[in-house]
Amino acid sequence: MISKKNLTKSDIKKLLSDKFFKKVFIITGKNSFFKSGANIFFRKLISDKQTKIFFKNSSLPEINELRSIINSIKSFQPQLLIAIGGGAVMDYAKIANLKDIEKNLSQNIKKNNHQNIKISKLIAVPTTAGSGAEVTSNAVIYINKIKYSIEGKGVLPNYFFLNYDFILSNSKKLKSSSGFDAISQAIESIISVKSNNKSLIFAKKSLLISTKNYIKFVKKPNKNNANLMSLAAMYSGQAINISKTTAPHAVSYPFSALYNISHGHAVSLTLEKFLKFNYLNINKSVCDFDLNKRYSIIFDIFKVSKIDDLVKTLKHIKTQANLTDNFRDLNIDIKNDYHQILDGINNQRLKNNPIKLEKKDIKSIILDKQN
Numbered sequence: 378m379i380s381k382k383n384l385t386k387s388d389i390k391k392l393l394s395d396k397f398f399k400k401v402f403i404i405t406g407k408n409s410f411f412k413s414g415a416n417i418f419f420r421k422l423i424s425d426k427q428t429k430i431f432f433k434n435s436s437l438p439e440i441n442e443l444r445s446i447i448n449s450i451k452s453f454q455p456q457l458l459i460a461i462g463g464g465a466v467m468d469y470a471k472i473a474n475l476k477d478i479e480k481n482l483s484q485n486i487k488k489n490n491h492q493n494i495k496i497s498k499l500i501a502v503p504t505t506a507g508s509g510a511e512v513t514s515n516a517v518i519y520i521n522k523i524k525y526s527i528e529g530k531g532v533l534p535n536y537f538f539l540n541y542d543f544i545l546s547n548s549k550k551l552k553s554s555s556g557f558d559a560i561s562q563a564i565e566s567i568i569s570v571k572s573n574n575k576s577l578i579f580a581k582k583s584l585l586i587s588t589k590n591y592i593k594f595v596k597k598p599n600k601n602n603a604n605l606m607s608l609a610a611m612y613s614g615q616a617i618n619i620s621k622t623t624a625p626h627a628v629s630y631p632f633s634a635l636y637n638i639s640h641g642h643a644v645s646l647t648l649e650k651f652l653k654f655n656y657l658n659i660n661k662s663v664c665d666f667d668l669n670k671r672y673s674i675i676f677d678i679f680k681v682s683k684i685d686d687l688v689k690t691l692k693h694i695k696t697q698a699n700l701t702d703n704f705r706d707l708n709i710d711i712k713n714d715y716h717q718i719l720d721g722i723n724n725q726r727l728k729n730n731p732i733k734l735e736k737k738d739i740k741s742i743i744l745d746k747q748n
């Protein structure tokens with residue numbers, strides 16, 4: 378058996394030739410599987426295996442579809458699970474692969490109650506460059522439009538396989554949204570209360586790559602920038618696996634659940650607003666590190682010297698990537714709907730913000746009443 382986690386093409390070929398893996402269960406999406414070219418790549422490698430493919434339908438990972446996946450895995454009894462797709466596919470595979478999670482499924486998810494034991498080996502194959510979910514030990518699931526997080530070492534995939542070929546065919550919109558997720562995760566990680574020296578190294582590595590390659594990848598994708606953005610996404614995953622995310626992620630979930638805004642786009646709606654709020658309130662930091670120094674790291678990477686320039690730069694990046702933060706353009710009546718958004722915020726992630734946030738602060742941030 379291969380001992381390293383990050384598989385090369387020859388590693389994955391070797392792994393799949395293992396006779397132990399007689400039955401292979403694939404969780405994927407139609408686009409992820411066919412458009413990416415993953416079907417051609419994997420078809421050859423698993424031709425002598427018994428295979429079952431589950432194509433997910435929902436854009437967000439939700440409990441009813443998860444139940445169908447679990448039932449399908451239970452009846453098939455595979456030795457190997459391959460998740461080929463974006464964040465939602467990874468989330469499904471990571472949770473469905475947990476032993477006995479199906480007994481009281483929604484309660485187990487709400488309480489993060491599981492034995493941390495995998496049913497079979499799991500290979501994560503991302504077909505977007507964004508979430509870094511291939512290297513994180515948590516997974517998201519929505520129950521009644523509220524986001525819950527399952528965490529633990531049993532959730533972490535055994536292996537991951539990055540292949541730029543699979544992400545080159547992503548739509549421009551998907552490239553923009555996923556890539557911005559990687560950027561936001563790395564920035565949030567740098568200032569998260571749970572960050573440490575290790576997460577800082579991963580976050581810096583990620584941002585140094587993404588700031589140079591994100592817009593190129595969106596506007597003029599090629600093998601080189603696609604490959605680099607895959608790495609940036611994976612490093613951002615490594616970073617948040619330690620530090621977790623902060624306010625922009627916490628507030629993004631209701632935007633995705635209520636208005637179907639893709640994850641990275643939803644995160645981009647408030648990123649620079651929270652960065653500015655945190656910076657203006659830096660003397661109220663609840664971190665055990667120097668928040669000023671962490672902001673200096675971000676300033677250096679973005680080649681700016683003050684917060685307003687960082688805000689401008691991030692806004693410019695969003696404009697270039699076509700990620701609007703104008704609620705009217707997104708058909709969101711923010712003045713009417715903001716309380717629904719406030720109700721859907723993920724408090725676990727909010728707690729990682731370096732400055733304590735009250736509901737009134739978030740309200741003025743999403744209504745853009747910050748000076």
Ligand SMILES: [Fe+2]
Nearest residue numbers: 508558562640
């Ligand atoms: Fe994210």
